[in-house]
Amino acid sequence: MNAVESIFDEDILSRAETWERGARSWPSNERQLMTCARVADETHDVRTFEFRTQDAMPVRFEPGQFITVSAEVAGQRVERCYTISSPPTRPYLVAITVKRVTGGVMSNWLHDTLRPGMTLPAYGPSGMFTATRASAAxxxxxxxxxxxxxxxxxxxxxxxxxxxxxxxxxxxxxxxxxxxxxxxxxxxxxxxxxxxxxxxxxxxxxxxxxxxxxxxxxxxxxxxxxxxxxxxxxxxxxxxxxxxxxxxxxxxxxxxxxxxxxxxxxxxxATPPPADAIDSTQQTFTVKLARSSKTFTMSASETVLAAARKAGVAIASSCAQGVCGTCKTKLLDGCVEMKHNGGIREREVQKGMRLLCCSRPASDLVLDL
Ligand SMILES: Cc1cc2nc3c(=O)[nH]c(=O)nc-3n(C[C@H](O)[C@H](O)[C@H](O)COP(=O)(O)OP(=O)(O)OC[C@H]3O[C@@H](n4cnc5c(N)ncnc54)[C@H](O)[C@@H]3O)c2cc1C
Structure with a gap:
């Protein structure tokens, strides 16, 4: 039988709710445990890992988005972004497909260690490289x-x-x-x-x-x-x-x-965010974390992420270059100079979100952390 063409010209890809109905929203700054359900070799050095959420609920995402996977490798917490290779039309299992990188920490750990039944923390879907935003016939x-x-x-x-x-x-x-x-x-x-x-x-x-x-x-x-x-x-x-x-x-x-x-x-x-964006004459600012009530001080020349780390505050992050969006956080008060590389949308900036990895303070800050 000859293959029959679809009759649907309608652009349902841009109506994300088609597959989102019933699926759980998973914010990009929310960490949850994923259980590895299946592992399959794609080539000699590429492997797909399929995950289920702990509550086994379907997950909402857009085709082309990525999640940030976190693992403890040799005593160090490592976080890396991996695109969801499975489609949002099959939302019960979220798959990532990982290529081994010579000398790479996470890719080799995933290949060598991760097996069905094991759990991994991950941060929710993020990214703007998706066919739903620029769909075309x-x-x-x-x-x-x-x-x-x-x-x-x-x-x-x-x-x-x-x-x-x-x-x-x-x-x-x-x-x-x-x-x-x-x-x-x-x-x-x-x-x-x-x-x-x-x-x-x-x-x-x-x-x-x-x-x-x-x-x-x-x-x-x-x-x-x-x-x-x-x-x-x-x-x-x-x-x-x-x-x-x-x-x-x-x-x-x-x-x-x-x-x-x-x-x-x-x-x-990616172009690294410029460190000289602010002419700080060693100015010092205070950063308050609204939810945990922690406070630390930092210089205007540091990124908020780097300063938070120095102060012992754990913030999810991956690329540290304003690309991946993992460290997106709401700025409740104050202002920062942010030079990102595409990891945040204008809409999100309007809502007060900032990428801490490429933001330097221009005043005292209060963060929703
Ligand atoms: C949005 C996004 C989506 C992605 N999606 C995918 C995907 O679908 N599939 C996929 O396979 N990858 C994907 N990646 C890449 C992935 O995030 C990792 O960067 C990749 O797996 C390598 O991570 P790693 O920890 O194994 O390597 P790393 O440890 O980060 O090392 C990377 C390279 O640097 C070298 N290196 C490490 N440490 C040092 C050092 N101290 N000195 C010198 N060199 C060093 C390593 O030898 C290696 O060549 C994606 C990345 C982004 C940003």
Missing amino acids: KSLYLSAGSGITPLMSMTRASLDLGLNRDIAFVHSARTPGDIVFRDELQRLALRSPRLRLFFVCEGIGDEPEWTGAVGRLSLARLSAWLPDFALREVFTCGPAGYMTAVRELLREGGHDPARYHQESFDIAS
Whole structure:
């Protein structure tokens, strides 16, 4: 039987309540215990971990968002962001798909230690790299390596909802054996004529029978596969070098940058918040924590997060560069100079939220902590 196209043109992806009905809201600054339900290998160095909340309630999130996982590794508390690779249409299990990083603390700990039945604290979904904010009838998903995870959640959600959305998914990998979710994507593309799949591998690895593209993504290759790529809403996720190359390629190809969205997993590639934002002549401010009644003093040149840590106050954080949003906290009184890298929305700033990792005080502060 030929695959039948969906009849739903309606943009239910942007009506998040479609899958949120009944699901529990999990704020990004709320820590809760997650129980590992399943562990599955995706490739030789990528593994998916599926979690259930302690109360087994469905979780509310948007496709493309991440959670912040916390673990005690060698006596140190470590926190890292991981995109939810599962779709919000399957809210009972939240999956993260993790690539081992050579010498990396958390990724190796998860691979080597985390097994079904174990529990881990995590902070709720966060992030703005989501198809629900910039949905379009025609999308181009561009990913490399583990950057495939947010785009996989978006693809799964779109197909689960039966959306008549034209998705072109172009994924770059080192070898065919490194293509994460390869079998599932191929199965989905067979069933869904509006999902088109293109893989490009730098080398064939141990798969001499590979007939797909070999090399790197280029403008010539992209134009041949998708002559209409410049008209698509583009979502990109991958290593910093890959994203720089992709942006340049799209620019050359006449793609409108306003229709370009990207997520970086590479914290080091983000511009660090400038330390000289405030000309502090060693000015000292007092920070009061409203809920715990703790108080500490700090200099105007430090970030609030760094000063809190020095004062022994534990605040959830991950990137320390204003990217991930894990340390988002309400400022109840006072004002700060915040230089973030996309980890907070204007709407949240208007509501008094600040990222403590990239905020320096300009007065005494009261925080909702
Ligand atoms: C929004 C977001 C979403 C993400 N989603 C995913 C995802 O879906 N899947 C995924 O796999 N990853 C994802 N990441 C990346 C993830 O958060 C981690 O950065 C990654 O797993 C590496 O963490 P780690 O603790 O293993 O490595 P780290 O310990 O942080 O080390 C990273 C690198 O630094 C090097 N290093 C560490 N310490 C030192 C030192 N003292 N001196 C010199 N070098 C050092 C290590 O060798 C390694 O190369 C995401 C990141 C962000 C920001």
